[in-house]
Amino acid sequence: MQEAIRYLCDKEETLKGIIDKYGNPFIPSRPQGFVTLCKLILEQQVSIDSAKACFQKIETRLGDVSPETISKCSDDELKSCGVSRQKISYLKILAKAVSEELDLESFNSKSADEVRNELIKIKGIGHWTIDVYLMFSLQSPDIIPLGDIAVVNTIKELFDVHTKEEMERLSDHWKPYRSMATFILWHHYLEKRNRKPMV
Template structure:
């Protein structure tokens, strides 16, 4: 990501200021696969720490964490682990799609970002935010801007005084082909300005 940092700092004055003020952003990676997709589903609209705690509770009860065991885990057991009825249905939908061979998670690593998006969006409960984060963290896709992420949207509003997503997407064109790197700059600024550590 060294190339991305050099490119973005030259292209965007505000990114240069972020580095001067807070240092370089951390480019986060996560392992690809079924478990991370499940964790991302749990992270939707809640804090990452809270989702991680719930995920670990499930793994304590189901050490053999797999599509088979998730499908067989009762809704009551999920509820006891702190998982909502809606997210339970999402975890089971993902698991069933894998068991039915509608989705091959391992093969996603060898496909382009658009193909990955087209395959994952078919799964109930997996929307563009989940796909964007999976592409960035797990598949290291270099050119993703997740405009479904509140921190990204709020930081663009604050730094660039742009207030609608279409205009944000247009402005982000200048960060190509490193929009993922730009996203890490935005997250870095958002967290450090608020005195928070990177939760990823």
């Protein structure tokens, strides 16, 4: 962690300014596996609080959240927990994939690109979900989630960079520690709004 922060502070004055002002960023961590991917699907395009409440209802109803219990659970049961029809479909597709061919445990020995290539094939799992899983669960060091609105808005604010292509070029300077750069950008975003990180 400290090595990455030192590298980025030497490389990028703006990131150094965030560390000088707010201290080191919070480094999120989540367990690997099916449950975390389910939670990330629920978190797409809604608040963390809303997704958390939804998952707690599913957990209360099913007891154990697993590919088997999600597959057996009726659509109406999941809908009663606050899950949209689209996300019900995504959860069931993920459960089927994990039951049949997707080996989540093998991800520890695979590169970020290999993991991305496997997960992107599953309907309902896009690049934002994959980026967060890589960063939080697999601790991949070099991810920049340009599908995350807080990251995008912070880059626009701090660097006056506005297109995805420009943001990718900017983030090239932060390799091989783009994940840490992202944590620093989130840190700035939350501190400015007096909000605490939620995982």
